[in-house]
Amino acid sequence: MDVTNLLGIAVEAARAVGPRLRKAFRSRPDVATKLDFHDPVTEHDHAAEEIIRAVITSHLPESAIVGEEGGSTGSGDLVWYVDPIDGTANFATGLPFFCVSVAAAVRGELVAGVVYDPVREDEFSASTEGAWCNGAPLRSVGASTDREAMLLTSYPTALDMELDMDAALRRYGRFLKSFSAVRRPGSAALKLAYVAAGWSDAAYGTKANPWDVAAGALLVRQAGGVYLGDPLAKGDYLAYVGGFDLDHSALAEVAPR
Template sequence: MDVTFLLDTATEAARAVGPRLRAAFRSRPAVSTKRDFHDPVTEHDRAAEETIRAVIDARTPYSTIVGEEGGTTGSGDLVWYVDPIDGTANFAAGLPFFCVSIAVAHRGELVAGIVYDPVREDEFTATTQGAWCNGDPLSSAGATRDREAMLLSSYPTPRDLDVDGEQALRRYSRFVTSFSAVRKPGSAALKLAHVAAGWADAAYGTRSNPWDVAAGALLVRRAGGVYLGDPLVKGDYLAHVGGFDLSASVLAEVAPP
């Protein structure tokens, strides 16, 4: 297995949709919804995934593709996880915090991935050998305790409020009062990339899908940070920079096993 070839494939696929997304950005594209009105999708999500699938199919024809828009297709030891636009609500509204996320696993182990920010042209890449941003090695380092740290989290989501009610609000209150800053920028993949780069100190999310977090999880781990949760199974995740004291953090109460 050539991880360089796999990363090159992911990079080619991600960059192939960059021009389309930049051209459509801030055009206020028409939005439809999937699960509910909090879950938007545009024609660009679907078209971008089709382009990405075409690149992957051409370069690794004997593989499985799991995409947010197109579901699961194909079969093989290689499994690709594709989110053509992670942060669709931001993209549709004109907020420049969204990305393309592509990761590949071989027999259940993540081996390569990219989180590509087409607005800033930031290319976060990772393999089993390391993690990079625009070719420069990443080092996930930053604050060691809550009061000095920035937390990126979409918690509580509407689903969290439905399930946990007042408990979710009390937990969010603890986050806000414990951390130096809490931000809800959207896009799990890009949040994880920023933790991998040391541009933020922690990220937390609930009920995330593999296409949301697989590439970001690999980035964090290969950059020397910590990612908790199974990125290949729908569920909660917690990531933080290396050296952060999770045991003394308010996040310890939500840390996945």
């Protein structure tokens, strides 16, 4: 399939929800929960996904779509992974670190994706032909060692703590002591986009869903960084800039194999 066309559709779909999300941002919308109170959802998540699905199917009605809110629909070689608002808790409370993530895979291989920040109007896009931010080529370069590096992570999550609190806290303590800075900004897709851009040096997360990381994984890899983990299956992930020394990093023990 024409990856340039697929990327164009992904960008169009992601940008189509920008006006709605900007208008709703900092309006303190009503929040419902899904799995538990750590997993919020708003009317805008549902509406944005419906818009994205409509754009995709208007171009390629034969598409299969896997969305955070709408689940899986359709079947075939072409599958789209959609997160209408990655970072819903941030969006709902007014913290400007959230994004729209749309990715396309053909026969199980990621070929196009976009991570779109509607507040800053940053468009991170990637295909098998490269990676870009607002049209400029991306290069995932940065620190080579922990002591120079910024780590973006949501670890430990409440589930990590529930499974083994002592181990999770010990590991997080090692991250805090090893890295120059550790931040918990709250959007897996945008964290990965920042690693692809070289704006941060590493990103780590546990039990991520494909809609969270598919586009970001392609961004990192096409920008010259490293993404470890299967972006099309639920699981842990680790991403870092090109040239980062993982072997001597505190992240080595958690790197997906």
